[in-house]
Amino acid sequence: MKALKKVIHNLDPKFEKGGKWEKMYPLYETLSTFLFTPKHVTKKGAHIRDGVDLKRTMFMVVLALIPCLLFGIYNTGHWHYELLSYTQPEQYGAYSDYLTGFGDKVVYGLLQVLPLVIVSYAAGLAVEFVFGFIKGHGLHEGFLVSGMLIPLTMPADVPLWMVAVATIFAVVIGKEVFGGTGMNILNVALTARAFLFFAYPTKMSGDKIWKSGTQEIAESNGGALPDGASGATALGDLQSFIGDSPVVAGENLSAAASNSEMLAKFGEAYDPIHAFIGMIPGSVGETSTLAALLGGAILLFTGVASWRIILSFFAGGFLFGLLMNGIGSNAYMELPAYNHLIIGGFAFGAVFMATDPVTASQTQYGKLWYGFLGGGLAVLIRVLNPAYPEGVMLAILFMNVMAPLIDHYVVQVNISRRKKRFKTKTA
Amino acid sequence: MSKAVRLRKGLDIKLIGEADKVKADAEMPSVVALKPSDFHGLVPKVILKEGDKVKRGGVVFYDKYNKDVKWVSPVSGTLKEIVRGAKRKILEVQIAVEGMDDVVSIDPVDPSNASREEVKKIMLENGLWPFVKQRPLDIVADPSVTPKAIFISAFDSAPLAPDYDFILHGQDQDFQHGLNALAKLTDGKVHLTLNSKVPADKAFQNAKNVQINKISGKHPAGNVGTQIHHIDPIDKGEFVFTVNPQDVVTIGKFFAEGKFDPTRIVALTGSEAKNRKYYRTILGAQVSGIVENNLEQDNVRVVSGNALTGTKIEKDGFIGFYDAHITVLPEGDEYKFFLTKGWLGPGFDKYSSHRLFPTWILGKKKYRLDTNMNGEERGFVVTGEMEKVLPFDVLPMQLIKAIMTKDIDGMEQLGIYEIAPEDFALCEYVCTSKIAIQETVREGLDIIQEECM
Numbered sequence: 001m002k003a004l005k006k007v008i009h010n011l012d013p014k015f016e017k018g019g020k021w022e023k024m025y026p027l028y029e030t031l032s033t034f035l036f037t038p039k040h041v042t043k044k045g046a047h048i049r050d051g052v053d054l055k056r057t058m059f060m061v062v063l064a065l066i067p068c069l070l071f072g073i074y075n076t077g078h079w080h081y082e083l084l085s086y087t088q089p090e091q092y093g094a095y096s097d098y099l100t101g102f103g104d105k106v107v108y109g110l111l112q113v114l115p116l117v118i119v120s121y122a123a124g125l126a127v128e129f130v131f132g133f134i135k136g137h138g139l140h141e142g143f144l145v146s147g148m149l150i151p152l153t154m155p156a157d158v159p160l161w162m163v164a165v166a167t168i169f170a171v172v173i174g175k176e177v178f179g180g181t182g183m184n185i186l187n188v189a190l191t192a193r194a195f196l197f198f199a200y201p202t203k204m205s206g207d208k209i210w211k212s213g214t215q216e217i218a219e220s221n222g223g224a225l226p227d228g229a230s231g232a233t234a235l236g237d238l239q240s241f242i243g244d245s246p247v248v249a250g251e252n253l254s255a256a257a258s259n260s261e262m263l264a265k266f267g268e269a270y271d272p273i274h275a276f277i278g279m280i281p282g283s284v285g286e287t288s289t290l291a292a293l294l295g296g297a298i299l300l301f302t303g304v305a306s307w308r309i310i311l312s313f314f315a316g317g318f319l320f321g322l323l324m325n326g327i328g329s330n331a332y333m334e335l336p337a338y339n340h341l342i343i344g345g346f347a348f349g350a351v352f353m354a355t356d357p358v359t360a361s362q363t364q365y366g367k368l369w370y371g372f373l374g375g376g377l378a379v380l381i382r383v384l385n386p387a388y389p390e391g392v393m394l395a396i397l398f399m400n401v402m403a404p405l406i407d408h409y410v411v412q413v414n415i416s417r418r419k420k421r422f423k424t425k426t427a
Numbered sequence: 428m429s430k431a432v433r434l435r436k437g438l439d440i441k442l443i444g445e446a447d448k449v450k451a452d453a454e455m456p457s458v459v460a461l462k463p464s465d466f467h468g469l470v471p472k473v474i475l476k477e478g479d480k481v482k483r484g485g486v487v488f489y490d491k492y493n494k495d496v497k498w499v500s501p502v503s504g505t506l507k508e509i510v511r512g513a514k515r516k517i518l519e520v521q522i523a524v525e526g527m528d529d530v531v532s533i534d535p536v537d538p539s540n541a542s543r544e545e546v547k548k549i550m551l552e553n554g555l556w557p558f559v560k561q562r563p564l565d566i567v568a569d570p571s572v573t574p575k576a577i578f579i580s581a582f583d584s585a586p587l588a589p590d591y592d593f594i595l596h597g598q599d600q601d602f603q604h605g606l607n608a609l610a611k612l613t614d615g616k617v618h619l620t621l622n623s624k625v626p627a628d629k630a631f632q633n634a635k636n637v638q639i640n641k642i643s644g645k646h647p648a649g650n651v652g653t654q655i656h657h658i659d660p661i662d663k664g665e666f667v668f669t670v671n672p673q674d675v676v677t678i679g680k681f682f683a684e685g686k687f688d689p690t691r692i693v694a695l696t697g698s699e700a701k702n703r704k705y706y707r708t709i710l711g712a713q714v715s716g717i718v719e720n721n722l723e724q725d726n727v728r729v730v731s732g733n734a735l736t737g738t739k740i741e742k743d744g745f746i747g748f749y750d751a752h753i754t755v756l757p758e759g760d761e762y763k764f765f766l767t768k769g770w771l772g773p774g775f776d777k778y779s780s781h782r783l784f785p786t787w788i789l790g791k792k793k794y795r796l797d798t799n800m801n802g803e804e805r806g807f808v809v810t811g812e813m814e815k816v817l818p819f820d821v822l823p824m825q826l827i828k829a830i831m832t833k834d835i836d837g838m839e840q841l842g843i844y845e846i847a848p849e850d851f852a853l854c855e856y857v858c859t860s861k862i863a864i865q866e867t868v869r870e871g872l873d874i875i876q877e878e879c880m
Contacts, residue, residue, distance in 0.1 A: 001764050009762060033803060036762035037769035040800040045848075045865035046735045046855045047728060047756055048440070048586075051777025051784050053802025055770040057809060057859055060783060140805055182806025182860070303782045306811060362810040362824055411825055415840040422662045 008032050026129065029138030054181075058141040060304050061352075064295035065148045068285040068348065071278055073113045075288070076156040077105030079211035079281045080112075086226040087217055098279060109156075112212050113284055116151035116163055123164040124150070127171040131180065142181030142188070142358075143171065149189035149352060152285025153345070153393075156212040158196070158203055166192040166199075186400045187359045190393050197393070205389065207232040210281040225250070233282050234270045234343040235382065235389040241266075241331040242386055259331040266335070275342045286345035296351035305355035308367040309374075313350035316375025317341055324383050332383050340379050349392035350375065359400040363410040370406055374399040431623065432657040434644025436818040438780050438853050440586045442734065443793045446694035446703040446752070448593050453693075453706040456713040458507060460519040460745040461487055461498050465738070466557060467566050467869070468876070471498070471517055475506045484531035484553060484687035487520055495570055499554030501689030501710040503529035519745065533685045538608035546611040555681055557748065558674035559612075562655060562667045564872050564880070565847035574666040576615040576659050579606075581631045581672055582622040584649030585733035585852075589694035589752045591672045592628035594705065598676050599630040605679030609670060610636050620654040631672075644818065652850040656819050661844050663879075673751055677710075693717070693746060697734075697755035698795040699727040708746070714753060715743040722755065728798050730754040735852035736865070759799025770802060777801065780816060780857045805860040813864075816853040821846060823854050827864060830871030835878055838871050847872075 014020045015028040032038070034055075042049060081095035081104065095101045124147045128139055150167055170192035175184040197204045207230070208214050214231045218224060225231060230250025232240075240246050241262050246253040249269035253262060270280055278288025285291075299305035321337025328334045340346060354360060354374050361370035374395050381391025388394060463471045471488040475481060481500045490496040502524045510519040533553070538546050550556045551570060561568035568574070582591055595602060610617050616638045621627045623641035631639075640658055647653045651669045661667055670678070673691065680688040689710040695703050701721045708717065718729055719742070730737035731747040734754050738747050746753065763769040768776060774784040778794040813823040821842040829837030848865040855864035 001767070005762055005764065034765065035769075036764055037799070037801060038803065039760045039762050040803065041728075041758060041760050041798040042800055044863050046852050047730055047737065047739070047754075047798050048442075048734045048796040048856065049799070049801050049861065050781065050857045050859075051774055051779045051801050052781045052857075052859050053770055053861065054805045054808060054859055055802065056783050057781075059771060138803075142808070180806065182808045301782060304809075357810045358808055360810070363822065364811065364814060367811075407825075411822060411841070414820065414822055417820070418662070418840065418842055421660065425662060 005036060008035065023133075026132035026136060026138045030129075030132070033138060054141045057304055058144045060302050061145045061299065062148050064298040064304075065145075065152065065285070065352065067291035067294040068152055068288060068352075069113070069117075069148070071288040071291040072152060072284040072286075073109035074102075074106055075109070075278060075281075076112050076212050076284060077107070077109035078279070080108050080213045081105055083211050083213060083217050083225070083229055083231075086229040087221060108212070112156045113151065115160055116154055116156070116158070116284065117148065119160045119163045120150040120167050121147040123167040124171050127168055127176065131176045135180075140181035142175070146170070146188040146192075150192045152348070153189060153193045153283050154196070155204065155209040156284050157209055157215065162196055162200060162203060166196045169195045182358055184358055186397055187353055187356050190353055190397050190400075193393055194397060207236055210236075210283075231281070233389070234266075234275065234280055237266060237269070238332050238335060238343075238382070239386065239389045246331070259328075259334050262331040263334060263336075270343065272339065272342060275339070280343065283345060286348040289342045289347040292347035292351045296347075299351065299355065305351065306357070306360070306367050308364065309355045309360055309371040310350050312368045312371030313354050313375040314341055314347075316372035316377075317346055317350075317379050318375075319372075320376035320379040324379065335383075340382065344382070344390050345392045346375075346378060349378070349396055353392075353396050354399070359403065361403045361406045361410075363407050365413075366403070366406045366410040369410075370399055370403055373402070373406075429638055430640040430658050432640065432642040432644075432654070434642065434648050434653070434657075434818040436815055437584075437645030437647060438816045438857070439584070439645045440734075440778055440796075440856070441791070441793045442586045442778075443698040443795050444696050444700060444703060444755075445587055446589065446696045446705055448590070449704045450692065451704045451706055453708040453712070454716045455524060456708065456716050457524055458521050458713045458745075459500075459502055459504075459524060459709060459711040460521045460713070461500075461711055462519050462745060462747065463488075463517050465748040467564075468873075469567065471520070473509060473517065473520060477506055477508060479506045480504075481506060481522060482529045482531050483527055483689070486554065487522070490567070493569065495551045496556050496567060497551060497554055498557055499531075499687055501687070502527060530686050535685045536682050538604065538611055538682050541608075541611065543611045546608050549682070550608070550678065553681060553687060555678050555687075558670055558678060559609075560669050560749075562652065562661055562669060562847065563844040564876055565652075565849070566876075568668050569666075572666045574613045574615070574668040576655075577609050577613050577617045577668045577670065578651045578655050578658075579609075579617065579619050579637075579670055579672060579675060580649050580651040580654055581619055581627055582625075582649045583733075583751075584622075584646040585735055586646070587694075587696040587752065587754055588649065588733055589692075589696075589705065591751075592625070592631070594692045594694075594751065595630045595672055595676065596628050597630075599633065601676045601679035601683060602630045602672070603634060603636075603679065604683050605670075605675035605677070606634055606636055608678055608682050609668075609675065612668065615659075618654070618658055620651075620658070622649065647818065647850060647853060650850055652845070652847050653818055656821075656845050663839060663844055665844075671749055671751070674749070691746070692751065694752040695721065695755070696752055697730075699723045699757050700753075700755040711745050711748065713743060713745055714740065717753065718742055718755065724757070726758045726760070728756045728758050730756060734796070735856060736849045757795065757797040759797030759801075761799075763799070780812070781859075800861055802859075802861050804862060807860055807862065809859040812857050812859060813854040816857055817851070819845065819850065823851065826871075827851075827854075827862075827867055830867050830874075833874060835874060838875060839879070843871055843875055 084092040085096040174191035378395035470491040473488040504525040507521040507523040559568040623643040732750040826841040
């Protein structure tokens with residue numbers, strides 16, 4: 001280690017102002033501060049400092065995302081082979097079972113998911129470095145998390161160039177124009193996802209994208225999926241309950257089916273335990289509530305994420321689910337409230353997206369409101385808005401915009417308490 | 428009517444190197460210095476020239492903008508050197524020590540029988556006034572205002588802080604005299620706040636003419652700012668004076684004897700100091716007499732005051748005017764490999780308020796912390812961490828941002844009158860983004876002083 005230290009820091013003068021490679025300083029700073037905590041000492045104020053820094057904090061978030069990533073890799077492979085079990089039953093018939101062909105599924109998942117991760121990091125880091133060179137500083141750590149979040153919010157089949165475009169858009173427009181890490185208004189990863197969602201809706205919604213390879217299999221099968229197979233997600237099916245042709249997992253129900261019949265069918269297709277573990281189709285990393293909660297446990301334990309936001313986000317979703325039950329004018333509204341928390345990206349959003357400290361409310365009470373309204377709004381959008389099957393992304397982005405307003409009112413309470421004290425004294 | 432306050436927020440940073448409860452005499456320093464930088468915003472007007480003789484208690488300089496406030500020499504001797512920095516700013520007025528005997532003296536006065544004007548005049552003329560600080564702004568008190576109260580904290584909760592119960596033991600009378608003098612300065616009360624966790628020395632317990640309050644909790648429970656906030660908070664237009672307990676004794680002694688007594692008990696603390704004891708020395712003494720031969724190693728930082736708010740001084744520098752202890756810390760000017768001692772290391776050597784480090788498992792372990800920043804400065808990212816260590820009904824993040832954007836209305840509304848940089852020292856310690864919080868608070872107070880006072 002000492003030799004490495006020597007080699008690296010003998011280069012110091014060459015990268016400093018006036019040095020030979022001065023222009024490459026941001027790159028050098030990034031690499032050298034990654035390997036060695038720099039020898040900066042305190043100059044003003046407190047002479048000693050807490051051991052924590054942004055690198056360690058952000059690293060912990062990336063670590064907490066690993067369960068979602070691993071599960072996402074397996075899940076991507078599983079649903080691919082599940083489709084193949086219809087078209088090539090003699091070869092893959094048994095693969096519709098969860099554990100059969102585990103190795104094949106993981107290999108396929110890796111081949112699909114790793115490129116997404118690599119492209120996301122490559123595109124985002126490239127942009128970060130461009131801005132680093134312009135401003136003369138090394139990489140600020142924020143993107144290390146965004147770079148992992150972006151692929152996990154994408155359907156596995158999304159073209160790589162789209163991931164790159166969306167990442168660049170999100171980092172530039174979502175973050176760097178505001179001043180970089182810590183200054184952004186909208187969550188960067190969700191900005192990337194929203195960009196694709198609105199710019200390329202066919203690649204981000206519908207029932208042809210959620211299982212990897214759906215398009216190719218449908219084409220080889222004459223344009224439609226084989227009998228019995230479905231490409232829809234739980235949310236997509238629920239959405240169909242509002243319309244005239246309810247569908248559950250590819251099976252058409254009669255329009256006259258009662259609400260309870262529809263929900264019974266839904267419960268069969270998307271067993272709550274399976275949904276909780278994550279054995280449902282969806283974006284790469286979002287499906288497993290269990291994996292998200294595992295990551296959430298890491299974040300809560302280390303104190304990186306706010307328990308106020310996570311708890312109130314779930315509470316908001318559940319209570320608004322109950323509220324929908326109370327109204328109950330269609331089958332979707334009658335869906336048991338807990339279902340909302342385990343399907344789609346609800347848990348993933350609650351744990352990893354809503355808790356982004358930069359874009360969330362910053363006051364303690366504000367965080368409770370922010371989470372509660374975010375979770376509630378996610379359910380409202382799901383149930384009441386037929387255009388958007390998944391409401392979590394839009395709910396969190398909307399709350400990002402509203403967070404300063406929530407904080408404003410919390411701050412006003414503090415201010416008026418002080419004013420009141422002043423008045424009673426002077427009166 | 429005394430008040431009892433219990434704090435739930437705060438942080439006790441456990442450092443190695445408390446001073447043993449032993450008093451020792453330090454050798455008489457050959458040089459002492461008054462440092463105008465100890466008094467924020469002071470522009471001194473030195474009335475002596477280099478080489479001039481000065482008596483103990485003789486005026487050395489006064490405040491250019493408040494000519495009544497004077498600083499006196501703690502020793503008799505000759506003015507050795509006026510050390511100047513950039514723009515000829517005076518950094519130190521050094522006095523070569525010749526003795527203690529040649530002293531300016533007046534007839535003793537019993538402050539209880541004196542009027543406010545008399546007490547004030549004696550304190551101003553004889554260099555006692557600078558011991559009195561004011562809130563808001565945390566600067567030397569303005570003699571033209573009458574404070575609504577005076578606050579004295581009987582203990583210091585900062586890391587490795589000296590024990591005032593030990594320092595003041597046996598000085599009951601002088602302390603009481605000082606309290607009587609201070610009581611004359613206000614129409615309100617003099618508040619003396621004790622730590623409710625440990626029994627206080629008799630000098631504090633039996634103090635009269637004061638309201639005795641009790642406070643318990645982690646640092647900054649001993650900060651006078653915390654106590655003011657919970658006992659009698661400051662609003663716009665109000666003033667509170669604050670004095671350190673040892674300085675109350677100095678004031679009291681002057682009234683009793685008519686002579687300026689610069690004796691000061693200073694604790695030598697910190698992991699890199701040997702012979703950690705309480706040293707009897709004098710105000711503004713050169714620390715080399717105490718620090719020399721008492722260091723574990725060479726690459727150290729000597730701090731006058733505590734590790735959170737103190738001032739960095741050289742090994743032959745001078746003790747700060749308000750400081751009752753010296754902390755010697757290891758310098759952290761070395762690269763740390765990320766997996767061993769760096770940012771991703773196991774972190775048993777770091778004290779953190781965050782659970783990202785194993786501090787929370789290690790319980791009562793004490794730490795040898797160095798002066799490394801442990802990271803680089805970033806924009807604000809993590810929220811909620813400052814709130815955990817600031818036992819004030821003040822929103823730290825919002826206030827700091829109001830200061831950064833020079834939003835005067837915002838600063839006033841969010842409570843800038845109640846705070847001083849030292850109250851935010853822990854916020855600075857825990858800040859993940861390594862932002863200079865204390866400096867920012869000071870900038871905010873400067874703006875307020877200029878625009879609103």
